Amino acid sequence: MDIGLVGLGKMGGNMRTRMRNGGITVVGYDRNPDISDVGSLSELVEQLPSPKVVWVMVPAGDITRSTVEELIELLGEGDVIVDGGNSRWTDDEKHAALAAEKGIGYVDCGVSGGVWGLDNGYALMAGGTADDIAKVQPAFDALKPEGESGFVHAGRVGAGHFSKMVHNGIEYAMMQAYAEGYELLEKVDMVDNVTAVFDSWREGTVVRSWLLDLLVIALEDDPGLSKVRGYAEDSGEGRWTVEAAIDNAVPMHTIAASLFARFTSRQDESPAMQAVAAMRQQFGGHAVRAAEEKGIDAAAADPSDPV
Numbered sequence: 585m586d587i588g589l590v591g592l593g594k595m596g597g598n599m600r601t602r603m604r605n606g607g608i609t610v611v612g613y614d615r616n617p618d619i620s621d622v623g624s625l626s627e628l629v630e631q632l633p634s635p636k637v638v639w640v641m642v643p644a645g646d647i648t649r650s651t652v653e654e655l656i657e658l659l660g661e662g663d664v665i666v667d668g669g670n671s672r673w674t675d676d677e678k679h680a681a682l683a684a685e686k687g688i689g690y691v692d693c694g695v696s697g698g699v700w701g702l703d704n705g706y707a708l709m710a711g712g713t714a715d716d717i718a719k720v721q722p723a724f725d726a727l728k729p730e731g732e733s734g735f736v737h738a739g740r741v742g743a744g745h746f747s748k749m750v751h752n753g754i755e756y757a758m759m760q761a762y763a764e765g766y767e768l769l770e771k772v773d774m775v776d777n778v779t780a781v782f783d784s785w786r787e788g789t790v791v792r793s794w795l796l797d798l799l800v801i802a803l804e805d806d807p808g809l810s811k812v813r814g815y816a817e818d819s820g821e822g823r824w825t826v827e828a829a830i831d832n833a834v835p836m837h838t839i840a841a842s843l844f845a846r847f848t849s850r851q852d853e854s855p856a857m858q859a860v861a862a863m864r865q866q867f868g869g870h871a872v873r874a875a876e877e878k879g880i881d882a883a884a885a886d887p888s889d890p891v
C-alpha cells in the first residue's frame with residue numbers, strides 16, 4: 585500500500601517509520617523541509633497511486649481544518665482522507681460531508697500511544713464507512729500493536745474521535761487519582777520510599793497500568809519531582825468529554841474534577857478561595873491570611889479561630 589502522511593512531528597514522524605517498517609510506502613510532507621519527503625501537499629498527492637489515501641497528523645483545530653480543506657481540493661472520487669489527530673468529532677461530520685461532495689471518503693482515527701508508539705504500536709479507533717476503512721486497513725495493521733487488540737472500527741464517521749475523546753477523559757481521571765495518592769504519600773511522614781511503593785503496585789495490584797509505569801519512570805528520574813512545576817495544560821479532549829456528558833445528562837464526577845484540577849494548577853492565586861475567605865471573615869469574624877503569608881503551611885493555621 586502507498587499512503588501520504590501530512591505532519592511529521594513527534595507522532596507523525598514515528599508513524600512514518602513504523603509504517604515503513606511494516607512494508608507501507610509512505611510519502612511524508614511537513615512544513616519543515618529538513619524532514620519532508622516532498623516540497624508541497626500537491627506534490628505528495630501527485631506521487632500517490634489511485635485510490636489515494638492521505639493521513640493527516642497535524643495539531644487539532646485550525647491547522648487540521650485547513651489541511652483537510654486543501655486536500656479536498658487536491659483529491660478526487662474514490663480517494664480517502666484520514667484525520668489521525670485529536671480532532672473534535674463534530675469537525676469530522678463537517679469534513680466528511682464536504683469530502684463527500686467530491687466523492688472523497690473520510691475516516692477519523694483516534695491514535696493513542698504517544699512517543700512510545702514507534703516500538704509498542706499505536707492503539708487506533710477509527711470511524712467511517714466499511715469501504716473507506718478497508719482502503720486504509722494495511723496502514724492500520726502496520727501501526728497497531730502486535731496482538732489481537734489495539735484496533736477498532738468504532739462506527740460511523742466521528743466514532744473514532746469520539747472514542748478517543750472518552751479515552752482521554754478517562755486518562756485525565758486516572759492520572760489525577762495517581763497524582764493525589766502521590767501527594768498524600770509524600771505529605772505524611774510514613775513510608776520511607778514513595779517511588780518504591782508505586783513501583784510495588786506495578787504487578788499484581790488492581791491499580792497497575794501503563795500510566796502507573798510512566799509515573800514510576802518519572803519518579804525514578806526525579807524523586808520528589810523537583811524539576812517539574814505543578815502546572816498542567818489541556819488540549820481540549822477533556823473539556824469535550826465533559827461537554828458531551830452535560831449534553832447527554834451523564835454524571836461525570838471524576839473526569840470533570842480532574843479537568844478542573846488542571847485549571848487550578850494554572851492559578852498562582854485562587855479568586856474563588858479569596859472570596860470564600862472574605863465571606864467567612866464577614867459572617868464569622870474568622871481571620872484571613874494576609875496576601876504576604878502565601879505559601880505558609882495550612883497545618884500552621886490557628887485552630888482557635890472563632891466559630
Ligand SMILES: O=C(CO)[C@H](O)[C@H](O)COP(=O)(O)O
Nearest residue numbers: 696752817818819820821822
Ligand atoms: O492524546 C493524547 C494521549 O492519549 C495526547 O498526549 C494528548 O495531548 C493528551 O491530552 P491533553 O493534552 O489534554 O493532556
